[in-house]
Amino acid sequence: MGGRSFIHLGALAIMALGLAACSSSALKLAPASATTPYQGMAGQAAVDTGSRDFGVAADPTMPIAIATPKLDSSRSYSLPELINIAQLSSPVTRAAWERAREAAAATGIAEATYLPVLTADVLAGYAVTSNTAPGIDAGIISVPNGTITTSGGQLVPSLAIKWLLFDFGARDAALATAQQLSFAANVGFNATHQKLIFDVANAYYQYSAARAQSRIDREALDNAKVVLSAAEARLKQGVATTMEVAQAKQQVAQAQFDLTQASGHERGSYSMLLGAMGISPTTSIKVQDLGGKPLPRQVPANLDSLIVTSLQRRPDVQASFAQMKASEQGILAAQAEFLPKIAVSATANRVIGNYSVSDSRLSSSANLEVNQPNAALLLGVTMPIFDGGMRDARLDSARANAAASQQDFARLQNTAAQEIVVAYDVLRTSLSGHAAASELVSAARTNYDAALEYYQNGLGTLADVSVAQTGLLKAQYAQAQARSNAFAAAATLAFATGTMTSAGSL
Template identity: 40%
Template sequence: MCQPSWPIVLAIVSALLAGCATSSIEMAPDQPDRPWVPVTNAAGEIIPDAKAPPEQAAGATHVLPVNSELAEVPSPFELDSNRRYSLAELIDIAQSNNPLTRTAWNNARNVALAAGIAKSTFLPRLTAAAIGGFQISQISGPLGTTATNELRGTISLVSFEWLLFDFGERAAIVEAANQASVISNIGFTAAHQQLIYDVSLAFYANAAARARVGNAVQSLKNAESVQAAAEDRMKRGIGTAIEVAQARQATAQARLVTIQATGAAQNAYLSLISAMGISPLTQIKVAGVSDRRLSPEMAGSVDKVIFTALARRPDILAAYAAQKASLAGVRAAEAEFLPKVFLAGTGSHNNGTLSVSGVPSIGNLSPILNLSPKGFGGTVLGGVTVPLFDGGTRAALLEQAQTKSENAGLVLTRTRDEAVRQIVLANNALRTSLSAYNAAVAVVSAAKTTFDAALAAYRSGVGSITDATMAETQLLQARNASTEAYSTALSAAATLALSTGSLGAPLQ
């Protein structure tokens, strides 16, 4: 009988396995300029590792199939529709429901668990296992006879390992893991600060958009007053048709501005809901901000602000923790050059007739040698391991750790410099916006006086309609400028609070 040629068999098997690997290329699109045609189940879910027949590819487009399980509109968030929510209440809702804050929380928890894993290396490792086995052997005897032996049994095993001393390597690793947890916790706080900032800016923008609607509505009323005056003058024979046409044109223009302002306000509301992280279909009432006073004290001494901010900004605190973690990494790399003291042991019980001299490592179980043929056996070992030569691996790792530590220090320095720049810019922006708001209020007052005088003069016949319509337009521009300056000042105050790391609650 011919014996198989094992090299040939192995070659055939290897070729078949290689074919299995490359055959998956069929899962990709056939051509770069032709649509990919996925195979779906009854619900429209794409089935992986399935290829559509050629007739299905005819006439295909680059539109993906509809997965009915995903075709769900997010439900509106349930809130009191009769209540006007303040900025603080909206922020509280956002912090409880925005996926970004929950993601940051989960990340912080995962890193904290990693620190716990690092601490567990100080404890011994204890593993138990139970193994059942069957052995069969044939022994050739004289005159072509054979003897078959069958052995059965179970082996109960236990092993433990305990690293007793490592010159501070594990302690350094734990320190780095603890600092990583601090960094993730700082990131959690920074995520909340950023969310407060985003909701605040969206809240102020929404309030400004609503105020512009009010300005547009008032401007429309003013235009209608001018139109009424023009029509009255026409009836009394002292006006002209051109004046009436001009007034009606101004009224139509004011009505268009009102429609545009209303649309912009709706978009601003959607931006606010999106910043909160709740369903865009949610409909709530939002409180205004007109009662929030602006004062020069909102922009304090920049030197004092910088001094306080550098000690509590999240990015600086995170960079400082990263530097400390990198220094711990250097200590861990240095400890790799030093000996380690360990204690290890194994225990076993061979129940049956199995003839096994050793059990390889299985999962967390250490290799166990010199098992007793039948009965109990145990071994306890203690010793010291001394690294002698590893081709420069430890030296390279140490140099990497030192380079990482140096970079961490540079990042901390750069973060401080960038923080100072951001704070100075934010403080300047706040001062400028406060001054701009005061100037805008004065412009509104003057424009209101001008419009009232122009309208009164036109009604009495001593003024022109051009002056009245121009004054009305300038009054609308002044009111919008004042609204924009007010919103910008509030946003600048929030930006300064964020840049100083003090934005832990909505600005009062």
């Protein structure tokens, strides 16, 4: 091994040590210990300030974009309008659309593998080579050993084409996989919109229930004030005691407390509605009440048929089925790796150079110009023979992935069927509960009106009025909650069955 080789090896060793040192020094980017707060900037060494404050400094360069749609402050928006606003504002649907576009582009990549690949390269540079030349001893002429040195610039433009002709279905499997995954992303995009519609509808029904509870508590407060007025009138007439008036005042205070709690819950559910819509939580929007909207109709009688048609229609189940078929194509692609590939390639280049050749034995030099075209057309067959078991491992992995996808598909079907059954039962129970609660409210109101009239006429007691008022309040709560539950259950059933497909479907 010559001296120059040792120099090259030494340079490589120094470079390797330098890279290793850089790798070790990269740890300075992390905190010094598990209890040291991080302070610093991206790409710079962490700073230990000695503080135990784990706060993060605000980044003024970070763009903050929270949707703030333009709304009409004098308008009261219906549920379909709220859903339309959400679909236009929510980043969730836009992200799903971009993922669908990404999957579609992956299909284009797979299709491109059927076409030839054409590349153009240009190499240019300066090179120096030295070769030892033996001496010549021919009696009269004697030339000692020497060195021939060639140096000069070189330009090599080249054009190459490679076309894979046959690969035993590997590209077909890759294309089929990409197409199935693109389909899964597309129906996933629709599923994202369905989920957004459901989330907004569910939040809207919860908000409506909270507003109904506030109205009930406001009515209860009015009723408590009526009872207080009756107690004070009876006290003036000498037929009531100060104890009764104190009890009536306590009921008013309790009703005011309940109304305050209900108002807080209403504001919280309003914030949840804005969150479901994906708009700024500081947005002020008027929302239409459920009002006289009719209750959902009775659920279908044939539950088994509903489950089958729903599973075939649900986008998440379709996406899982497509992913299962894509994983099966992965097995075919892995099997194709055991078979040869046939490709044709062609190259064309031209070597252009100007060299200086010197021979130390003759103490002379010469110039050499080169302008040489080259071309080749080749047909190649690649046959894998041994790779240390890599192809076997890939095939086993593909088979395991396909089996897991089959089980995921089966699990999703079971989960979806359970969601449908639960929503089906909840809707049926809610409708029955609302009918019973409506009758209870009617009876409780009659009882309360009679108890209040008796008390105002001196025939009843404050305790009777209190009991009747509590019964009416509970009955109204039950009715309002059953009504909200019925709408929410209907929305859940529509979502579970894949029929909640637009704002107009509500």
